[in-house]
Amino acid sequence: MKKFFWVLVLCMTMLLSVVVFSKPVEISFWTLFSGGEGHIMNNLVDEFNKSQDQVRVNQQALDWGQYYSKLLAAMLAGNPPDLAIMHKSSLPDYVQRGTVLPLNNYMPNALKQDYLQNILQAVTFNGQIYAFPLDTHPLVLYYNKNVLKKAGFVDSKGQVILPKTFEEFYSFCKQIKQKTGKYGLSIEDLNGLGERLWLTIYRNLGGVLEDSKGNFYIDKAIAEKTYNEILKFYKEGLTTYVNYDTARALLVSGEAAFNFDGVWAIAAFEDMGALQDIGVMPVPAYSSTKVPYVWGDSHTLIIPKAPKMDETKIKAAATFAQWLVNHSYDWAKAGHLPVAKSVGQSTEFLKLSLRKDFIVSAERAFVPQVKGWSQIQQKLLELCQGVVLGKTTPQKAAEELVTTVNQVTK
Amino acid sequence: MKKRALNGYLFFLPFGLLYAVFLIYPLIQGFRMAFYEWDLFSAPKFIGLQNFSTMFNDPDFWRTLWHTIYFVILTVPFLLILGFLIAVLLNSRIYFGRVFRTLFFFPYVLSITIVCSTWGFLYQPQFGIISKILKAVGINYTGWLLNPSTAMPAIALTTIWWTLGFSVILYLAGLQEISPTIYEAAAIDGANSFQKTFLITVPLLRRTHALVLVLQTIASLQIFGQVYIMTGGGPNGATRVLIQYIYDQGFRYFKMGYAQAMALFFFIIMFAVGIIQFRLMLREGSDKD
Amino acid sequence: MKKSKLLTLIVFIFLLIYIFPLLWMIISSFKTSLEILTQKLLPSKLDFENYSYIFKQSGVLRWFLNSSFISLISTFGVVIITTLAAYPLGRLKFRGNKFLFYLTLAGIMIPLQAIMIPRYLLLRDLGLLNKYWGLIIPYMVNPMNILIVAQFFKGIPNEFEEAARIDGASDLYILFRVMVPLARPALAAISVFSFVGIWNDFLWPLIVMTDQKMYTLPVGLATFYGSYTMKYGVTMAGNVIASLPIFIFFMIFQEQLIKGLTVGGLKE
Known part of the structure; x- marks a missing residue:
């Protein structure tokens, strides 16, 4: 045992000395990507490391479900990573806690100007920029061409016919069920249903997220209507209650015609070799909707505050972050839409398949930015599950949601 | 004599020190924290009993408490009955008794992650083997962890499978203490093996029953990992248990005071069960003296 | 006494059902994703693809070493601390002995979940978060073990101790040269029992370790099972892979483990 301990000590010392004496600045970079996304990020990090010898990025991919608990715990313990991915929706909580380094001095003006202005505003609090936005990733609607064709949604040229409004989408689902016996829709039971689709429908029904004073707000009547809109798909057997991988499998195997998922699913479909049967379109809004919205969060890069901050590491982290944003056409292969104008107009991005089919979603994308969001989010997931499983009514769910929102934001 | 006492305290010191620092101190801190509002980032704010009034008015607190008790109800009786029956079988006149015992006991030493991810795979709705087997015998049910009414029973079944070996071992130890002469006397009186088991063994193992009951209740009240891994508390919060709620409030939403108020409540429950355990233990001690 | 074939058969069949999840785990580990999705009963060939994926892509080896290191050092510490503390409780008569005994006994009434938050903060203040010692040191505090070993010490006949005392031996000498060899079964039982408990712990490493490289095996494996990476x-x-070492360990130390459980259990 003792021997083992000393061997370990020796190894640690060696590791340490390598870090201390070699030239490049080492920075640790936490991400939450896996599967297709994870693969692309790995490649990007490798490419960056190979492209120069000043900075070395050590990526650590954490489990999606545990990511924020771990990140916050590391911040509390005083040993956060030098650079970390953070969703735009989580940013207010972290900025408010004083755990994120303001970046005004580290972000070059050229980049500030290259960003879409709405995205840069979303990461600015009290005049300080707190993150490098990397992408925006809205909810989109995937469809299985074979099922649509079988149900007769095909024109004379053999092209599939797609719904233009949410009302049409609902009637498509009904007809698909009648004609083919397959599900019209598949959607996963967690964030996809309770957060992403729910918020999209809520806003397209005219629901707002801010009251007149600018506080976070949920309209009870519209919330109830939103639950009813979702519930009817389940009540009429147009969809079924499934988890994430099953929802995806139902679309790919042709057991369901439509599937709501984030743009990142494109990378997964590509991985599975299923892309020839699958198409993608923006989430349709209601005919009554004035301004169409769709849920869409963003990945951003933040530099966590640490008790001892090393200026060279901050600069190195900022260098890498900037490089990543400028190379986000590669990142876009995962389905994400770029937020730097120069990348959005680049040929590298435009030649990617399918992107033109949903690029409009980027302009419609929104995500709530409110302190205490993780708790509201959890409630959203649970209430929506409760409604579609018949454990609670749309009315009760809407009431409980408003109560929670009031508690969290008070 | 003085030196003896000094040595006594010196020997106890390493443990005593760690005990004071890592058990007593956090316990006292925990009591204090329950009266504060604190997110770890700003300064703690004394709010008196407000955390407790929030707790008593929080429907999710009561729900998660009920789920915890529900889980105890779903697991403990089976751990008692099945544990007893298997122990009796293993203790009876069979071949390979030791091999069987080993295999029944093995799942108990597996880590919770292995157990839960394997069972999660068995329960998988689309390609899980359980749904497939049920389909083969004409039952078309795939909900399991996705259905609020079966999710908790499914987790309970997994837990029973995992910890049954512990009950079996305790019962086997109890059985081995029963003198064979009692059975021989019963056999002379013409008792069959069924009667022997239920009229002699069951009452004689009174203390073992109490022990299994208390230990497994304590273990079940502490449920967290199974839920965390298998369902994350869903669907619709149907499997969220008290420890997980405390964990979420503390380590996800960083409401340290509130989480600690609930932790105190949990402490009181465990303390009550612990007193029963305490008495069993002291009685055992005096039997031996 | 005659053994019954019928009873053996009944137990055997029940056992087969009982260990089926483990068999299914082993069989499925050789299947490709497609074979799992299409519900093939058996893999078409012995495919080690999944195994090589694990060794290549992830930190399983590191997690395994972490778990081994933490469990071994903690168990070692448990045995030393327990032996030292159990001796005065079980053998020495002095003022305050009873007090220390009841103090220790009270310790088993504190559920760790109830103090996880203050303990986490304590570790943070001590700078022990995300460190091996942040797990190891708290693991060493286990009042139950002390009561078990003290009870065992109590049962050792006085003659052994008296003979040594006449020769003028110190308490320390008596403890390590006389008592410990005699108490070997009890010490073996608590060490195996502690080892398994620490190896399998989930909640505490989940809270203490923030860096993926520092995870223990159970916490690390749980990340495989995350809902977005269903492989x-x-x-x-x-x-x-994770069960194999535990299986070997179990086969070697089974008797000690069972003793630890029953002694601990019966005394609890």
């Missing part, structure tokens, strides 16, 4: 074949292969 069942790989997960099952990971489970098989």
Whole structure:
């Protein structure tokens, strides 16, 4: 045992000395990507490391479900990573806690100007920029061409016919069920249903997220209507209650015609070799909707505050972050839409398949930015599950949601 | 004599020190924290009993408490009955008794992650083997962890499978203490093996029953990992248990005071069960003296 | 007494059902994703793809070493601390002995979950978060073990101790040269029992370790099972790899483990 301990000590010392004496600045970079996304990020990090010898990025991919608990715990313990991915929706909580380094001095003006202005505003609090936005990733609607064709949604040229409004989408689902016996829709039971689709429908029904004073707000009547809109798909057997991988499998195997998922699913479909049967379109809004919205969060890069901050590491982290944003056409292969104008107009991005089919979603994308969001989010997931499983009514769910929102934001 | 006492305290010191620092101190801190509002980032704010009034008015607190008790109800009786029956079988006149015992006991030493991810795979709705087997015998049910009414029973079944070996071992130890002469006397009186088991063994193992009951209740009240891994508390919060709620409030939403108020409540429950355990233990001690 | 074939058969069949999940885990670890999705009963060939994926892509080896290191050092510490503390409680008569005994006894009434938050903060203040010692030191505090060993010490006949005392031996000498060899079964039982408990712990490493490289095996494996990376074949292969050392350990120390459970159990 003792021997083992000393061997370990020796190894640690060696590791340490390598870090201390070699030239490049080492920075640790936490991400939450896996599967297709994870693969692309790995490649990007490798490419960056190979492209120069000043900075070395050590990526650590954490489990999606545990990511924020771990990140916050590391911040509390005083040993956060030098650079970390953070969703735009989580940013207010972290900025408010004083755990994120303001970046005004580290972000070059050229980049500030290259960003879409709405995205840069979303990461600015009290005049300080707190993150490098990397992408925006809205909810989109995937469809299985074979099922649509079988149900007769095909024109004379053999092209599939797609719904233009949410009302049409609902009637498509009904007809698909009648004609083919397959599900019209598949959607996963967690964030996809309770957060992403729910918020999209809520806003397209005219629901707002801010009251007149600018506080976070949920309209009870519209919330109830939103639950009813979702519930009817389940009540009429147009969809079924499934988890994430099953929802995806139902679309790919042709057991369901439509599937709501984030743009990142494109990378997964590509991985599975299923892309020839699958198409993608923006989430349709209601005919009554004035301004169409769709849920869409963003990945951003933040530099966590640490008790001892090393200026060279901050600069190195900022260098890498900037490089990543400028190379986000590669990142876009995962389905994400770029937020730097120069990348959005680049040929590298435009030649990617399918992107033109949903690029409009980027302009419609929104995500709530409110302190205490993780708790509201959890409630959203649970209430929506409760409604579609018949454990609670749309009315009760809407009431409980408003109560929670009031508690969290008070 | 003085030196003896000094040595006594010196020997106890390493443990005593760690005990004071890592058990007593956090316990006292925990009591204090329950009266504060604190997110770890700003300064703690004394709010008196407000955390407790929030707790008593929080429907999710009561729900998660009920789920915890529900889980105890779903697991403990089976751990008692099945544990007893298997122990009796293993203790009876069979071949390979030791091999069987080993295999029944093995799942108990597996880590919770292995157990839960394997069972999660068995329960998988689309390609899980359980749904497939049920389909083969004409039952078309795939909900399991996705259905609020079966999710908790499914987790309970997994837990029973995992910890049954512990009950079996305790019962086997109890059985081995029963003198064979009692059975021989019963056999002379013409008792069959069924009667022997239920009229002699069951009452004689009174203390073992109490022990299994208390230990497994304590273990079940502490449920967290199974839920965390298998369902994350869903669907619709149907499997969220008290420890997980405390964990979420503390380590996800960083409401340290509130989480600690609930932790105190949990402490009181465990303390009550612990007193029963305490008495069993002291009685055992005096039997031996 | 005659053994019954019928009873053996009944137990055997029940056992087969009982260990089926483990068999299924092993079989599935050789299946490709497609074979799992299409519900093939058996893999078409012995495919080690999932296993090589695990060794290549992830920190399983590191997690395994972490778990081994933490469990071994903690168990070692448990045995030393327990032996030292159990001796005065079980053998020495002095003022305050009873007090220390009841103090220790009270310790088993504190559920760790109830103090996880203040303990986490304590570790933070001590700078022990995300460190091996942040797990190891708290693991060493286990009042139950002390009561078990003290009870065992109490049962050792006085003659052994008296003979040594006449020769003028110190308490320390008596403890390590006389008592410890005699108490070997009890010490073996608590060490195996502690080892398994620490190896399998989930909640505490989940809270203390923030860096993926510092995870223990159970916490690390749980990340495989995250809802967005459902690779069942790989997960099952990971489970098989993680079960193997525990299986070997179990086969070697089974008797000690059972003793630890029953002694601990009966005394609890």
